[in-house]
Amino acid sequence: QQxxxxxxxxxxxxxxxxxxxxxxxxxTAFDYFPWYQQFPGKGPALLIAIxxxxxxxxxxRFTISFNKSAKQFSLHIMxxxxxxxxxxxxxxxxxxxxxxxGTGTRLKVLA
Amino acid sequence: xxxxxxxxxxRVLKTGQSMTLLxxxxxxxxxxxxxxxxxxxxxxxxxxxxxxxxxAKGEVPDGYNVSRLKKQNFLLGLESAAPSxxxxxxxxSTRLAAGKGEQFFGPGTRLTVL
Numbered sequence: 001q002q003x004x005x006x007x008x009x010x011x012x013x014x015x016x017x018x019x020x021x022x023x024x025x026x027x028t029a030f031d032y033f034p035w036y037q038q039f040p041g042k043g044p045a046l047l048i049a050i051x052x053x054x055x056x057x058x059x060x061r062f063t064i065s066f067n068k069s070a071k072q073f074s075l076h077i078m079x080x081x082x083x084x085x086x087x088x089x090x091x092x093x094x095x096x097x098x099x100x101x102g103t104g105t106r107l108k109v110l111a
Numbered sequence: 112x113x114x115x116x117x118x119x120x121x122r123v124l125k126t127g128q129s130m131t132l133l134x135x136x137x138x139x140x141x142x143x144x145x146x147x148x149x150x151x152x153x154x155x156x157x158x159x160x161x162x163x164x165x166x167a168k169g170e171v172p173d174g175y176n177v178s179r180l181k182k183q184n185f186l187l188g189l190e191s192a193a194p195s196x197x198x199x200x201x202x203x204s205t206r207l208a209a210g211k212g213e214q215f216f217g218p219g220t221r222l223t224v225l
Binding site (some may be wrong): 009042 | 116142156161201203206212213217219
């Protein structure tokens with residue numbers, strides 16, 4: 001019940017395309033869902049986050065879509081750029097400041 | 112403002128050796144964490160601390176010990192290293208009352224145990 005399942009494991013997208021990464025969870029007590037971006041050799045950094053009282057959050061080219069009834073949330077990267085090539089992690093927490101991370105998606109955007 | 116720093120950046124150990132990884136943060140954060148990152152397994156929580164002098168176990172605590180003697184520092188120790196502890200280790204911190212729970216990560220320590 002504590003798991004967060006992330007897919008796909010890897011993703012290749014053409015420049016200008018849309019990248020979509022999906023996550024699913026079981027524990028309905030989770031109340032905070034962040035996405036982290038990690039470049040090679042660096043630590044993860046917060047990209048965007050959402051709480052379950054909204055269905056969508058957009059920041060620039062990055063959008064989180066949240067489906068509370070399906071217990072799923074996804075990251076959409078519009079107009080994907082080579083600079084977006086990185087590993088993306090979804091996560092979930094429930095007010096304890098402890099995260100449960102997904103297994104990560106390695107995104108490669110072709111120029 | 113350096114954020115979260117980790118030392119060392121790289122280390123190679125032989126089986127059975129011990130070492131300590133140091134994490135420091137200058138953001139006055141209450142919570143600090145140690146994770147390990149392995150291919151295909153994401154980030155797994157080893158130990159965490161909710162304040163100076165307190166620590167707690169995470170998902171994968173076996174073979175590790177921690178200490179938080181000062182608010183800004185969080186140490187991760189391996190008493191007798193094993194090849195299964197070959198990994199990249201990340202430290203993170205967050206404010207107690209951040210509201211949104213953002214964790215700030217250090218640059219990582221790549222550890223190889225032979």
